[in-house]
Amino acid sequence: MSIMRTALPLVLLTGVLTGCAGLQKTDWPTCAALGGVTGAAIGATESSAYAGYGALLIGGMAGAYCWVHGDGDEDGDGVPDSRDKCPGTPKGVQVNADGCPPAPPAAVVEEVVVVKEETIVIRDVHFEFDSARLTAADKTKLDTIATRLKQEAPSAQLRVTGHTDSVGKDAYNQRLSDKRAHSVTDYLVGSGVPRSAFVAVMGAGESQPVADNKTAEGRALNRRTEIQINR
Known part of the structure; x- marks a missing residue:
């Protein structure tokens, strides 16, 4: 039982931090909420009195971890930096899934017809x-x-x-x-x-x-x- 009480908090904390690593910086509230729930669960394994402290501590750690290690979007085009192949796209420019402006349509060259x-x-x-x-x-x-x-x-x-x-x-x-x-x-x-x-x-x-x-x-x-x- 003692091993379970020691291992369970570590497993829960590792799961939260691993999950937050795949999110964007702006998702820190979600990480904090999940961390708070996990912290409350960890604290409760010791005593119901520690549930609130655990929620505050782990929630804060998870939110901070998400902010520091989360995937950013520096140019604000909606595509995470890890997938953005065109960083620095001007604000308001429509981009594709790679964060790049779509290729302009091929120019239509009108053939000049000369009446012989x-x-x-x-x-x-x-x-x-x-x-x-x-x-x-x-x-x-x-x-x-x-x-x-x-x-x-x-x-x-x-x-x-x-x-x-x-x-x-x-x-x-x-x-x-x-x-x-x-x-x-x-x-x-x-x-x-x-x-x-x-x-x-x-x-x-x-x-x-x-x-x-x-x-x-x-x-x-x-x-x-x-x-x-x-x-």
């Missing part, structure tokens, strides 16, 4: 009646197109094609569309687009309609100049 071929369709350049001469309004519209083509010219090839409606003879419409294509090209060159950028200037006459020539609306759509940009 594009066609500018000019339908609002009407020329003078039955002529290839540009009106003042035509020139104003072509000025806007010239500004863009000057940017394209260093790395692109330009093809200009004139088109007419079906009114009149085929041969006449062919010649007229060719003259109008050259008239547009000459104006663009005069506006600063390098002539070397134009690899083809031609007329297609009435051979490539995009609408019904039987209506006024359709014929208006067919009278056009197209500038093909090949990058």
Whole structure:
């Protein structure tokens, strides 16, 4: 019985201190409470009068032991220092189980799609009646197109094609569309687009309609100049 009374307190005290060693510093109240219960039990083995003293003494020792030997969290990120692979993380930064900020998402690189071929369709350049001469309004519209083509010219090839409606003879419409294509090209060159950028200037006459020539609306759509940009 004497051996049990001596060994039991040691076993209980060792168990409390071992358990506290695996806790964090901030868990010292828990260690103190467990130590108090254990101290009371140890004191009671001697006399009921010693239970309070045992609780106070052992509870204090357990709480202090937990504070000194417990696992800390210096950067306050919620991950114990023993597992924190990124100590010193700034306050408020979200961390993972290792105490490190999550890796930033991989940057999404958007592929720039270059349109190799594009066609500018000019339908609002009407020329003078039955002529290839540009009106003042035509020139104003072509000025806007010239500004863009000057940017394209260093790395692109330009093809200009004139088109007419079906009114009149085929041969006449062919010649007229060719003259109008050259008239547009000459104006663009005069506006600063390098002539070397134009690899083809031609007329297609009435051979490539995009609408019904039987209506006024359709014929208006067919009278056009197209500038093909090949990058």
